[in-house]
Amino acid sequence: MAGELNSLADVKFPDVSPVNPHVRSSELDSTLDRRCFLKCAVMAGAACTLDAFAQPLTAILPWSGASAQSDSQFVVEARFYEKLQTKKIKCKLCPRECTVGDRERGYCGVRENRGGTYYSLVHSRVCTAHIDPIEKKPLFHYLPGSLAFSLATAGCNVNCKFCQNWDISQVRPEQVRADYAPPKTVAELAKQYGCPTIAYTYSEPVIFSEFLMDTADAGHAAGVRSVVVSNGYMQQKSLQAAYGKMDAVKIDLKSFSESYYRDVVCGELKPVLDSLVTLRKMAKWTEIVYLVVPTLNDSDAEFRGLAGWIKTNVGADVPLHFTRFHPEYLLKNLPPTPVPTLGRAKAIADAEGLHYVYIGNVPGHPAENTYCPKCRKLLVERMGLTTSQMLIQKNSCPFCKHPIPGIWHA
């Protein structure tokens, strides 16, 4: 998954200075006046101070480094697979349906066939954990201003060429340091740190579904909610079982073209669209992020097709976030997304009739705020990763009483 970082200490703020060789000052001038520019700079500074929230794993998990962990404590039988002849198995977690021989692993690298039984190797195997603002996921219509106890294990079921977290998503669990953090402990820590929500994020939670499901149960028992940040590349049965336990879902819809999914993501578009429709039928609160990559998925036609599909199939009230790309991993040859491109995407989606279209990874941009689609008044003001003003009352606009969809209050 892309779009999030391991810690705020790693946050790369958007290049808003004219000295950035990839962004022409004329491009900036077209959207950011002097006031906006200064505001962005202030926001960037403010976001830096948020580093206090982003405590590293060693600070959050008191048992870190205490002793070498045995691999066996992370191994549980997988829940979504079927046994085949000659000790082979077929994984039923994601559409890839890996057929895996004895002592081999699936594409994700975190599930292994041992003697004809398929195992997850990452249950409770937390390789990164942070306390993040919920806005960082981003979830804008879910408990604004609250904190999320955010965690990940190693592994992913796709291989996006732009992945910002490839050093944990594209490795096997034994190649990255991890701590034993069983579900009950995660739930207790979330409470202890004042987080009303546990967020499964950073790498790709699809591949640690068993851990996610058990932790969500433990969290709910302790009064802590769960949200997931996912690529949505799942089989429908596993999606219903695992994400049915979530209180909100953010899906990275990485493009609206199959060729992009094949060439850049190493996945498929259709199953992700199916997941969005399924989540809609499940009445699960869902927000969509679309990372805009210059030249690869930034055409007017693609933006229009995307927005039209969302309106028709999941509704105009689903928030859509157009976020800014930064060169990473295997896509270092492209420049960061020009801010006007994001503005163009938003304008097209607005024109198609979507009610809540945001621009992300551009701190201080006015399109980070929530406005009432009826009276156009400001309802939630955001500054970088923090919410500075939240006016929604009883799930409605306080000015015109228009209902504003989301989970606004604990």
Added chain:
Amino acid sequence: MRRDEGTTRRDFLRTCITGTAVLSVSSGGALLDAAEQTSALAKSKVVVARDPVLRGAASTVDSQRVLKLLDQAMQTLFGADHPAESWKKMVRPGERVGLKVNALGGRAFSSNLQLVEAICERLQEAGIKARDIIIFDRDTEELERSGFHISTEGNRIQCFGTDQLGYEDDLVTYGSVGSRLSKILSRNCDVLINLPVLKDHDGAGVSMALKNMYGVIHNPNKYHPNGCNPYIADVNMLPDIRTKMRLTICDATTATYEGGPGYKPQYSWKNNALIVSPDPVALDYVGWQMIERKRAEKGLKTLEAEKRAPLYIATAADAQHRLGTNDPKRIAVVEV
């Protein structure tokens, strides 16, 4: 006028004109003839050495017989009269030599221990110090499970998995591949000798020299779709692999023709052979044909009919990769 090492301007121009003249002759056929002659000379030699009684009366490979078989193969490959002579043509004293075994199949179906011991013996006779020989694969536990004795210090032969040293932090990329390399290969080896096992493979079709390099990258699981094509070829283009691999000695003493890559005794046969070549593509092609012959003998369909022909072998030979040849006319198979 100042002269550069005796070359005058006139000499330089004369050389250029002569070169142009030679190039123009090539369209007339003279260079074509030369090229054909060169290609005939440049055939990739693949030695298949067999010993029907490699195991004697026992079920395990006999140490002395496998040493003799290795000598036969190496001397045939290098045209040497003495075993050490052939190894001296491949390694030099002071070089650090990595032996990349395949330890995924446990004791029954990993690179043969007696064969690896024989190689170590000959390397030392060629002047390589014991401590400069590293037997490695991905995981130390897998090596132990396959019967290798783990050794990480002293003046002895080293044997451990990449898990002990880790992978490089930086990615190396080629084509469809972006991976981190084993530090054993990138930092501790000057020369790589590839020691795969002759296997059927449900994804790739077959697994030998080229596929064995999945064991030196951190993310092999990402490169199994589409019959591992073009991923296997791309992995072998990574500079440390391409430049350090000098020889492949494929353990074909026990091989599988179906059900791989895991060991299925019912689909295995005692082949009692070694396949040796500096050209990993030619070796894989020859090994593939060996597996196809066994499949035909057992009444099984060809890998192509099963839609799992090892297309990556042709990719490795194509103009973008040029890792060797898969053209049977350019492969000299020598049976001993």
